[in-house]
Amino acid sequence: MTDWxxxxxxxxxxxxxxxxxxxxxxxxxxxxxxxxxxxxxFDEENRPYIxxxxxxxxxxxxxxxxxxQGKRIANHVRIQLDKEFLDSINEVGFLSSLEKNINxxxxxxxxxxxNLFFASNEIHQNHxxxxxxxxxxxxxGKETYYDEFxxxxxxxxxxxxxxxxxxxxxxxxxxxxxELEKIQKALSAR
Numbered sequence: 323m324t325d326w327x328x329x330x331x332x333x334x335x336x337x338x339x340x341x342x343x344x345x346x347x348x349x350x351x352x353x354x355x356x357x358x359x360x361x362x363x364f365d366e367e368n369r370p371y372i373x374x375x376x377x378x379x380x381x382x383x384x385x386x387x388x389x390x391q392g393k394r395i396a397n398h399v400r401i402q403l404d405k406e407f408l409d410s411i412n413e414v415g416f417l418s419s420l421e422k423n424i425n426x427x428x429x430x431x432x433x434x435x436x437n438l439f440f441a442s443n444e445i446h447q448n449h450x451x452x453x454x455x456x457x458x459x460x461x462x463g464k465e466t467y468y469d470e471f472x473x474x475x476x477x478x479x480x481x482x483x484x485x486x487x488x489x490x491x492x493x494x495x496x497x498x499x500x501e502l503e504k505i506q507k508a509l510s511a512r
Contacts, residue, residue, distance in 0.1 A: 370396035370462050372430065374471040376454070383442055386473075388458060389435040396430045396460040401438060403456040410452050416440050430460070451475045 371392035377385050390396045403420060411417045420440055430436050445451065455472040 365464075368393045369465070370394045370430070370432075370460055370467070372396055372399070372458055372460055372467075372469065374458065374469075374473075376473050376475075377437065379437070379439075383439050384445060385437040385439040386454070386471075387435050387437050388430060390430040390432055393432060394462045395432060397463060398466070399428045399430050399436070399458065399460040400426075401436075401456065401458050403440075403454070404452075406452045407454050407456070411440065413441060413444060416442070445475070 369392050370390050373389050373391050375387050375389070377387045379385060386401075388399070388401065401423065403424075408417065408420060411420065416439060420438070423438060428436055440454070453472050453474055455470070457468060457470050459466060459468045461467070
């Protein structure tokens with residue numbers, strides 16, 4: 323009877339050990355999946371992330387602004403505009419500048435931006451503006467990222483441009499200078 327009890331007890335321990343091993347294997351696999359997901363989330367959170375927006379500078383020039391909103395430097399940044407948009411640009415100076423940038427690489431640091439000017443106020447006279455579209459690629463040394471952008475210039479929110487405080491002060495100084503010149507002429511004429 324003692325022998326059978328030992329066999330049953332040993333079988334019970336073997337069964338329990340097998341079950342523990344199975345649960346440990348499942349737990350290890352779940353932990354591996356969880357660790358892989360945490361790594362993926364960490365990598366996604368700590369990478370360069372370049373956004374594209376349309377800007378209007380000094381009430382004269384339109385540009386695409388590429389800003390690195392991520393937490394790592396964006397290396398090997400390449401910006402390519404679609405041919406249809408390039409063909410629509412009527413201003414030779416901007417077109418040649420854009421064509422020079424076609425195969426150019428740059429670096430955009432964290433929180434920094436790169437402006438690509440493409441038109442002056444004359445763009446409003448072009449009634450058949452195609453979508454401003456293209457692609458941007460960049461790397462963080464581990465992985466290369468690709469994003470596409472499309473901006474409809476006719477549907478983009480209206481730009482409101484107001485004078486800055488420094489522009490207001492400059493205008494007031496110009497008015498004062500004109501008045502001083504008038505006073506000087508009046509005094510010289512006497």
